[in-house]
Amino acid sequence: MTARRNMPSPGHVFLITNGFRCSHCGATCLPTMPSPVDVFVAAGKAFSKLHRGCPKPVPKPGPEFTTVEAWRAGWDTGLSSLAIYTHMKGGIPRHDTHPRDPDDFGRCYRLLKIAPEWRARIAEVGAHGLAWEAIATHWDELERLYEEELPTKVAPKLYALMQVLLAPAEARVS
């Protein structure tokens, strides 16, 4: 789910040790080694083209994990959700770790579904800078929009509100 549909999608086909891998569908292409560079490059380009349209896997909306430690070791972490984790564990997250878009917010949302006791304390995270303060004090509203837009897989309202909330903090930084 994203509001930035007009942005080019970053590449999702990667060079791995002995070939290429599509991070969306998990397919790999492993040319016979050693391989002439030209052949290797051509194979990579062909593979990349073949997987250009592979859809990004959509994480399940509900909590995939039942404990925060399982979540921490899993695939659904991000900078801002890890910042919440760090705060709740008594650490001090960096100020620039606030959620920037609905994808970031979604990871935070799912973490807090696993840990409702942390959801109740989300306002505390507002201590970590202006941007976090703006987000944390409007968490109820952000959460409501997230839930409203979740079935549509795009989140223009949530993204718009986040932009409005973050604008003063970002103006201060630049």
Ligand SMILES: [Zn+2]
């Ligand atoms: Zn693919």
